[in-house]
Amino acid sequence: MVLHAKGRYAKRAHFDIPEGLWEEEHGREGFFGPVSHLYRHHPPTGWTDIEGPMRPQAFNANKLPKTQQLGALPERVVMLYNDEVSMAVWRPASPPDHLFRNADGDELYFVHEGCGKLFTDFGPLNYCPGDYIVIPRGTTYQFAPTTPDNFFLIFEGKGLFREPDRGLLGQHALYDPTIIETPEPEPILETGTFQVKVKRLNQVTTITYPFHPLDVAGWKGDLTVWKISIHDICPVNCHRMHLPPSVHTTFVNDGFIICSFVPRPLETEPGAVKVPFFHRNIDYDEVLFYHDGDFFSRDGIGRGMVTFHPQGIHHGPHPKAIETTESKTDTNEVAVMMDTRQPLFVTQEAQQCGLADYWKSWQ
Known part of the structure; x- marks a missing residue:
């Protein structure tokens, strides 16, 4: 398509806008x-009225209620959704007493408030405000807040969360890849009664084990939980x-x-x-x-x-x-x-x- 220029216009986009326009x-x-x-x-x-769904x-997500645990569907308060993604808020009123596994989608947590530790199949990660945490579909995990004010923004997608193509900016643009944190294995070798809540098709199935499910002694591969901080982004x-x-x-x-x-x-x-x-x-x-x-x-x-x-x-x-x-x-x-x-x-x-x-x- 040939570029055209008609009437009064700026010679550069977003620069020296003609006066009065x-x-x-x-x-x-x-x-x-x-x-x-x-x-x-x-x-x-400069409208005077808008009628209709658009x-x-x-x-004000601060007014969404605190919920008891992550796993039962009402406790993750979904705000917006379509067939490919949902955006939810989770404000736990108390630490979860069970583990969770999402079989419907990959998850991206953004920590708005609060600190704690996330325990996963791959090992634990500490978290604090500003952290992005990527959790691949099917990962078993459990959040352990250490402060009472945890507030998470959760994106659930059908595909993998991937890094963008940096193109001409180079591989160290946006953030240096070496700041990505991944877990070190720390198997939990406990016995007792441990429940995993698995979400599939927005229904929850509970699996009970006589041992702790996060008993992984080691792992290798390129599919894992990983974390970066928004404060490290350039x-x-x-x-x-x-x-x-x-x-x-x-x-x-x-x-x-x-x-x-x-x-x-x-x-x-x-x-x-x-x-x-x-x-x-x-x-x-x-x-x-x-x-x-x-x-x-x-x-x-x-x-x-x-x-x-x-x-x-x-x-x-x-x-x-x-x-x-x-x-x-x-x-x-x-x-x-x-x-x-x-x-x-x-x-x-x-x-x-x-x-x-x-x-x-x-x-």
């Missing part, structure tokens, strides 16, 4: 496919241009990606846009979980909150963010983003902690 990115395949930039007389989020939504930056969020991809799975937003310097070249540009992201639903820091592009959103922007509806910076951007030199926000190819459904549990007027926050 607003730039919108209209692209396909997320931020990887064909794209055009539209220069409007009004911000595309209204932008926000949720963001991709460009001082001359605001880059799309896809450059912050941390994990890839079938039908969705997980991105990490961490503190970084803002663009410094005069005329460069410093805030996320308006876009409608027509091929992906976008979900953001806010972990820590000052989320200057989202007014009224704080720690432990979630925003959900469906395909086809514009989103971009709030007016307050645009007003204050010139005085800012860096961001200190820490957030986790999920982009899904298939549309997401919102559960009743999520709706109960929803912010009804979030869509008005652009007014």
Whole structure:
């Protein structure tokens, strides 16, 4: 397809927007496919009303109830889901008294709050806030919190959680591969009564053993539990241009990606846009979980909150963010983003902690 340029437009994307106009990115395949930039007389989020299921939504996950144990399905509170992925919150009220195995999908835990130790077939791993923990499908494990405030964000996918292709950035971009932590075997040689709750087709089967199931003396291979910290991620930056969020991809799975937003310097070249540009992201639903820091592009959103922007509806910076951007030199926000190819459904549990007027926050 030949690139065209008509009317009033910026010679560079996200740079020196013509006075009185607003730039919108209209692209396909997320931020990887064909794209055009539209220069409007009004911000595309300047609506007065939205009726229907695609209204932008926000949720306060801090209001989700604490649950007793992981294993019985109601205790993992699913907020959003489709056929390829679900996103849930788990806030344990007490340490689990059984082990768990997910036969439905691979899991990615993000530790929002709390510390403890994760015991697995492969051995134990300590965890603390900001940790990502990848647990392959079929792994037997048990969380042992050491603090009372554990809060996990859980992504369950049909495929393997994989590292993204770093391409021209090189293998040490995003994070050095040597920071990946994997468990050392520590067999638990105890006798007694031990239960493993196995989830398959969203039903739970309980297996009872007279010995501890985590009795592995050694292991080898390339399928294992592994961990990295969001605080070890080095963001991709460009001082001359605001880059799309896809450059912050941390994990890839079938039908969705997980991105990490961490503190970084803002663009410094005069005329460069410093805030996320308006876009409608027509091929992906976008979900953001806010972990820590000052989320200057989202007014009224704080720690432990979630925003959900469906395909086809514009989103971009709030007016307050645009007003204050010139005085800012860096961001200190820490957030986790999920982009899904298939549309997401919102559960009743999520709706109960929803912010009804979030869509008005652009007014």
